[in-house]
Structures are given as C-alpha cells and as structure tokens.
Amino acid sequence: MIEGLLDAAWLVDPDSLRILAANAAAATLLGIDVSTLCRTDALELSATPEDIAFWESGVGELTDSVDVQTFVSRADGKLVPVLRRVTRIRFGPGRGSAPGARNETYLVVMRDRSLELRTQAELEERLSELRATLDSTTDGILVTDLSGRIVNFNPRFVALWGVPESLLTEHDDAAVSSWMLRRVSDPVSYTKRLHAIGESSTLEGSDVLTLRCGKVIERRTLPQRNRGQPIGRVFAFRDVSESLETNRRIDALSNTDALTGLPNRRVVASRIEYALALAQREGVAFALLHLNLDRFKPINDALGSAAGDRMLVEVSKRLIATMRQVDAVSRVGADEYVILVHQADMQRAEGAARRLLDALKPPFTVDGMNLTITASIGISLYPGDGSTSDELLQAADDAMNDLKASGGAGYRFHHQPVGATVVKLRTRMKLDHAMRQALASGRFRLHYQPQVDLNSGEIVGAEALIRWRDPELGDVPPAEFIPAAESSGFIVAIGAWVLRQAVQQAALWHGRGHRLLMSINVSALQFQQPDFVDSVARALAEVGLDPQWLELELTESILIQDAQEALHRLQALAQLGVKLAIDDFGTGYSSLAYLKRFPIGRLKIDRSFVRGLPKDEADVGIVNAIVNLGKALHLDMVAEGVETEAQRLFMLNTGCTQYQGSLCSPAIDALSFDALLDRGLAFAQDMADDGGWIEGGS
Ligand code: C2E
Ligand code: MG
Numbered sequence: 001m002i003e004g005l006l007d008a009a010w011l012v013d014p015d016s017l018r019i020l021a022a023n024a025a026a027a028t029l030l031g032i033d034v035s036t037l038c039r040t041d042a043l044e045l046s047a048t049p050e051d052i053a054f055w056e057s058g059v060g061e062l063t064d065s066v067d068v069q070t071f072v073s074r075a076d077g078k079l080v081p082v083l084r085r086v087t088r089i090r091f092g093p094g095r096g097s098a099p100g101a102r103n104e105t106y107l108v109v110m111r112d113r114s115l116e117l118r119t120q121a122e123l124e125e126r127l128s129e130l131r132a133t134l135d136s137t138t139d140g141i142l143v144t145d146l147s148g149r150i151v152n153f154n155p156r157f158v159a160l161w162g163v164p165e166s167l168l169t170e171h172d173d174a175a176v177s178s179w180m181l182r183r184v185s186d187p188v189s190y191t192k193r194l195h196a197i198g199e200s201s202t203l204e205g206s207d208v209l210t211l212r213c214g215k216v217i218e219r220r221t222l223p224q225r226n227r228g229q230p231i232g233r234v235f236a237f238r239d240v241s242e243s244l245e246t247n248r249r250i251d252a253l254s255n256t257d258a259l260t261g262l263p264n265r266r267v268v269a270s271r272i273e274y275a276l277a278l279a280q281r282e283g284v285a286f287a288l289l290h291l292n293l294d295r296f297k298p299i300n301d302a303l304g305s306a307a308g309d310r311m312l313v314e315v316s317k318r319l320i321a322t323m324r325q326v327d328a329v330s331r332v333g334a335d336e337y338v339i340l341v342h343q344a345d346m347q348r349a350e351g352a353a354r355r356l357l358d359a360l361k362p363p364f365t366v367d368g369m370n371l372t373i374t375a376s377i378g379i380s381l382y383p384g385d386g387s388t389s390d391e392l393l394q395a396a397d398d399a400m401n402d403l404k405a406s407g408g409a410g411y412r413f414h415h416q417p418v419g420a421t422v423v424k425l426r427t428r429m430k431l432d433h434a435m436r437q438a439l440a441s442g443r444f445r446l447h448y449q450p451q452v453d454l455n456s457g458e459i460v461g462a463e464a465l466i467r468w469r470d471p472e473l474g475d476v477p478p479a480e481f482i483p484a485a486e487s488s489g490f491i492v493a494i495g496a497w498v499l500r501q502a503v504q505q506a507a508l509w510h511g512r513g514h515r516l517l518m519s520i521n522v523s524a525l526q527f528q529q530p531d532f533v534d535s536v537a538r539a540l541a542e543v544g545l546d547p548q549w550l551e552l553e554l555t556e557s558i559l560i561q562d563a564q565e566a567l568h569r570l571q572a573l574a575q576l577g578v579k580l581a582i583d584d585f586g587t588g589y590s591s592l593a594y595l596k597r598f599p600i601g602r603l604k605i606d607r608s609f610v611r612g613l614p615k616d617e618a619d620v621g622i623v624n625a626i627v628n629l630g631k632a633l634h635l636d637m638v639a640e641g642v643e644t645e646a647q648r649l650f651m652l653n654t655g656c657t658q659y660q661g662s663l664c665s666p667a668i669d670a671l672s673f674d675a676l677l678d679r680g681l682a683f684a685q686d687m688a689d690d691g692g693w694i695e696g697g698s
C-alpha cells in the first residue's frame with residue numbers, strides 16, 4: 001500500500017517506535033536502503049528537539065493525524081526540510097495479530113520541501129529586488145486592481161502626495177482617494193478624468209495635475225496586465241514643477257537679451273501693442289526712439305568682441321538709468337536700442353533723446369581703456385507717424401537712418417516739425433534749381449587739399465573737393481548739396497565736371513614739374529554710368545595726363561552694391577592705369593573680402609577715427625587695425641583730418657604712409673595750392689639740408 005504513494009512513507013510500531021516498513025521514496029529521501037531503514041528507530045530520524053519530544057511522548061496522544069513542517073536528517077547528515085504527516089491507523093481485530101498486541105500503527109508520510117523552499121526564496125528575492133526598483137524610481141507609483149483597490153505603491157508616491165502613513169497602513173483606500181482629491185486644485189476635472197480612466201481598463205495616457213500647494217504633477221497611467229489580460233492599473237506621478245520653472249526661465253531668457261538683460265525685440269512689439277491700446281483708450285500719445293550707436297562695429301572689431309560686449313553692457317546701464325521706470329528700453333540689435341516713451345509729445349520725446357545722448361557723453365572705461373561713443377536716435381510719434389507697431393518702428397528706423405546718412409550723432413524726428421518740413425522742402429527744390437544754374441553758369445569751383453607724405457613731409461598729392469558759393473544761398477557745403485545731387489541724379493553731371501576740371505589742373509601741375517597724384521571723389525551713381533570708364537579715359541586723353549596720376553575715391557557702399565559689376569568696372573579702370581582708393585574706410589560695411597578681390601591701391605582712414613587720436617583708445621585700436629590690415633594687403637594709407645602734431649606723429653609711428661588735414665592745409669584754391677607747393681618745396685629742402693629724413697623734392 002505504501003509503495004503506491006508518491007511521497008516518502010513508512011510505518012512505525014507504536015510500542016517500539018521501530019520502522020516496520022518503508023517505501024522506495026523514503027529510501028531516496030533519507031539516503032538509506034529500505035532494509036536498513038526497517039531496522040531503524042523513528043527517533044533516530046528526528047532532527048529537531050520537537051520531533052524527539054513528539055516521538056517520546058506526544059505521539060501517544062495522537063488520535064487522528066498531525067501535519068508539521070520540520071526537518072529530517074539524511075544518512076549523510078544533511079537536514080532536509082519536509083512536510084510531515086503522522087497518522088494513527090487502527091486495524092480491526094484481524095488475522096495474524098498477536099494476542100495482546102495493539103492493533104494499530106503510525107503511518108509517517110514526508111514530502112520534501114527543498115525545491116518548494118528554494119523557489120519561494122528565489123521569488124522573495126525577486127520581489128524584494130522589484131520593490132527596491134520601485135522604491136528607487138523618482139516617479140511616485142500607485143498600483144490598483146480593476147476595482148480600484150490599492151495593490152501597491154512606493155515611498156515616492158507617499159512623499160509626492162504627502163499621504164499620511166496611517167492611511168496607507170490601515171489599507172483605507174477610500175481615505176487615500178479622498179486625500180488625493182483634496183490635494184488637487186481642480187477636483188472636478190480630476191474626478192472626471194479618474195472616472196474616464198476607470199471606465200476603460202485599457203486606456204493609456206498622461207495629463208498634468210496642479211496641486212493646491214503649487215506643485216505641478218504629470219500623471220501617466222497604463223493598464224497592468226497578466227498574460228495579456230488587464231488585472232489592474234499603474235499610475236506614475238512625476239513632479240514637473242521644476243522643469244516647468246526651467247521652461248519659464250528659458251522663456252524669460254528668450255525674451256531678454258542675454259548680454260544686457262534688457263527686453264529684446266520680441267518684447268518690444270508687445271510693449272508697443274500695450275502702449276497702443278492704452279493710447280487709444282486714454283487718448284495719450286507716446287514716442288518710439290530708435291537709438292543706434294555710431295561706429296560701434298569698428299570699435300568692436302578693434303577691441304575684440306569681449307570688450308565690445310562690456311561696452312554694450314555699460315551703454316545699456318546708462319540708457320536704463322536715464323529713463324523712467326515705465327519707459328521700456330530694449331535692445332533690438334548688436335548696437336541698437338528701441339526706447340518706448342509713454343505719454344510723450346514731441347517735446348518730451350526730444351527731451352528723452354537729449355538725455356540719452358547726454359548719458360553717453362562721458363567716456364566709457366572698458367578694460368582700463370577710455371572710449372567715447374556717440375549715438376544716432378530716430379524718433380517716431382504716435383499717432384502722427386503710424387498706427388501700428390510696425391509702422392512706428394519703421395518710422396523711427398527711417399529717421400535714424402536719415403540721420404546716419406548725414407553724419408549721425410544726434411536725434412531726428414521722422415516728421416520734422418511742420419514749419420521745418422516746409423522750409424526743408426522749399427530749400428530742397430531751391431537747391432536743385434540752384435545747382436543746375438551753378439553748373440551752367442560755372443559757379444562750382446574745385447579746391448584742393450594737399451596729401452602729405454608722412455615720412456618726407458612732401459606734398460605728394462591733392463584731393464579735389466568741390467566748392468559752391470551761391471549768390472543767394474551763400475556757401476553751400478558739399479555735405480549738404482552732394483546728397484541732394486545724388487538723390488536727384490544731378491551728381492552725374494557734377495561728377496563729369498569735377499573729373500574734367502581736376503585732370504586739367506593735374507595736367508597743369510605736371511606741366512610745371514609737380515608730380516602730384518590727383519584724387520577725386522566718385523559717387524555711386526556716377527560710377528554706375530555705363531560710359532564711366534570711357535569718360536575717365538577720354539578726360540585723361542584730352543589733357544594728356546598719364547592715368548597713373550589720377551586716383552578715384554570710392555566708398556565702401558559702391559563696392560558692395562552689385563559687386564560683380566563693380567569688379568568688372570574696377571578691373572577696366574585698373575587696366576587703364578588709374579589708381580583706386582577707398583574713401584572713409586571703416587565707416588561703411590568694412591567687408592574685408594573686397595579688399596582682396598578688388599584692385600584697390602589705397603585706403604583713406606576716416607576722419608572720425610583720427611579725431612580721438614592719440615588719447616581715445618578705441619580710435620587707437622581701430623587705426624592700428626586698419627594700418628596693419630593695409631600693410632598686410634600692401635596698400636597705401638592716407639589718414640584724413642589730421643589736425644594736430646600729435647595725430648601726425650601717431651600716424652607716422654603706426655606706419656601709415658600719408659595724411660591730409662588742416663595741420664598741413666585745408667582744401668584751398670589752385671592758386672593758394674601753387675604757393676603752398678613752392679613753400680613746401682622750400683621746407684623740404686630745408687629739412688634735407690639739415691640732414692633730416694628727406695630724400696629731396698622733385
Ligand atoms: P571726403 O571725401 O571724405 O573729404 C574729406 C572732407 O574732410 C572734406 O570735407 C575736407 O574738407 C574735410 N577735411 C579735410 N581735412 C580736414 C581736417 O583737418 N579737419 C576737418 N574738420 N575736416 C577736414 P568737404 O570738402 O566738406 O567734403 C565733404 C564730403 O563731400 C567729402 O568727404 C566727399 O564725400 C564729398 N565731396 C566733396 N567733393 C566732392 C566731389 O567733387 N564729388 C563727390 N561725389 N563728392 C564730393
Ligand atoms: Mg574724399
């Protein structure tokens with residue numbers, strides 16, 4: 001009978017406790033063969049004190065059967081965990097039983113638990129690993145079953161929602177739910193969403209909850225499945241308050257200029273919109289000031305962008321300090337600012353512009369250097385100059401550009417005051433008419449400014465500068481009528497006259513043995529005339545002047561507009577033998593590419609850079625940079641507007657080759673120039689006699 005059992009089994013005699021019979025499974029479990037086992041005492045197999053006590057006394061009280069988890073010792077000494085059942089079996093008085101013998105026996109059945117225990121241990125380990133994983137995620141995790149009962153959660157969940165420990169240990173799910181409901185700032189939609197989630201066991205998704213305490217929590221939920229079947233739901237909660245704050249900061253940063261902390265272009269438009277709304281509601285005017293620093297680019301190039309940045313920070317500070325709190329100062333470009341002045345009419349706008357310009361007047365100290373800078377401010381007024389922010393910005397920008405074109409450093413309204421506009425218009429028409437008359441009746445004159453060799457002190461050239469004395473208008477400076485002539489196109493006629501006049505004078509001087517280079521200024525429109533190269537060639541041929549003695553002064557902007565066409569034309573002129581120079585170098589686009597591509601022979605360093613020498617350190621930097629550039633490209637250089645000995649010495653020491661300026665002479669008429677030439681020769685001769693640095697005049 002016991003042989004038919006799967007588990008180890010043996011029979012024990014109740015009196016002697018000897019084993020009467022055992023099955024093969026018992027032999028396997030205990031490591032003893034069946035025959036040896038049958039001579040063994042049940043007590044010998046006992047491995048624990050409880051078992052010994054059981055067999056010694058407890059077994060007598062056994063009425064039916066008893067199950068116990070215990071150990072049994074194998075023959076090799078190993079303890080095997082087992083589930084043991086001992087059953088008292090009674091026989092009826094039957095065959096072969098000895099008289100007086102008890103008609104009973106104990107059936108001992110043992111099931112080896114080693115495998116079961118090992119599996120259980122492994123499972124527990126796996127579980128605790130999972131637990132640790134769950135506990136270490138930064139997300140709060142809550143697991144419920146399909147009916148919504150809480151199955152699992154991690155400490156992060158508790159912390160995130162601030163759930164009291166007691167609620168959780170009490171397994172009071174309803175209390176936990178209502179706790180969470182009380183925490184959210186919008187319980188209605190929270191409940192709605194929870195219902196929706198509850199409706200569908202397969203729903204996956206995420207949403208954002210805001211808690212009353214201000215925390216923002218992202219909630220993700222997905223079904224928990226077992227063998228493909230949904231058995232519950234996992235909620236993961238993540239605190240996104242900080243990353244939201246980061247996003248907000250990024251947003252704020254993108255609204256401000258990183259360098260100066262001022263609001264940027266994006267903000268300007270919205271501030272203007274606001275001002276527009278306010279102005280329309282309350283009927284008050286406001287002004288936009290577009291401020292652009294003059295000559296910032298060359299300063300930046302010369303000093304390096306780090307110093308340039310520091311300068312901008314300083315500029316920004318001064319601008320802010322100048323304006324009222326309500327007026328918005330924003331930086332809209334490298335060296336450009338837009339200032340919104342609330343409740344401003346023309347006078348107030350003008351006052352603001354003056355204050356801004358004044359604020360920039362004291363020199364800036366950057367990296368221990370003293371720098372000066374000016375600015376150009378264009379002003380537009382609401383409602384006069386536009387009704388949208390685009391129109392107003394454009395108007396202020398236009399005014400600023402107009403101002404720049406005529407020299408900058410100041411402020412200008414988009415619309416001049418009514419009186420002034422009329423006056424200006426009248427003079428513009430008058431100017432045009434008067435210019436035509438002046439050319440026809442020969443009232444233009446050319447003056448010549450000597451160009452002096454810095455090393456020898458010798459006059460080596462002359463720049464022809466146009467002069468016009470009108471019987472009615474008086475002396476009109478070229479800075480006033482040249483731009484007018486350029487915009488009406490009349491400059492082409494004037495330029496042709498200057499060309500002929502200048503080469504004629506040059507030929508005259510050459511005839512008298514003065515080997516002077518004649519420089520003339522060429523306007524863009526003139527340069528772009530299809531027959532320009534021919535007209536130069538013709539003018540030279542007419543007077544028999546060798547082309548190498550004529551130099552054309554071009555501005556950087558000429559070279560930038562239609563660079564391909566410009567290149568052809570310059571090459572044709574170079575072919576002809578005419579010299580080419582860039583006038584006012586450094587004030588324009590300063591694109592270095594064209595210097596290499598174009599057959600340029602000379603750079604004229606703009607007067608504005610020479611003015612501050614030798615004190616202004618930005619000017620020092622810029623001029624040094626230009627001269628070094630010129631040297632590297634094997635270009636001659638002329639410094640314009642040298643007025644003092646200190647400036648001359650500075651230019652001499654940097655290695656610049658020539659200068660012009662009032663130190664030697666302003667532009668003078670041809671007769672005076674002749675006199676100067678004679679004196680200059682005598683002067684040079686003196687120097688040579690003194691054993692000075694002169695190689696002798698021609
Ligand atoms: P630019 O070609 O740069 O000429 C130099 C200007 O600087 C001249 O002004 C000259 O008189 C002035 N200048 C020279 N040395 C000194 C100095 O030491 N101190 C000061 N404060 N100024 C000095 P100007 O004659 O009034 O001419 C102004 C501009 O008008 C010229 O600038 C040039 O762009 C234009 N221009 C003059 N003549 C002509 C011409 O015949 N044709 C064209 N297209 N433009 C001309
Ligand atoms: Mg010039």
Ligand code: MG
Pocket residue numbers: 583584604606607640
């Ligand atoms: Mg110039």
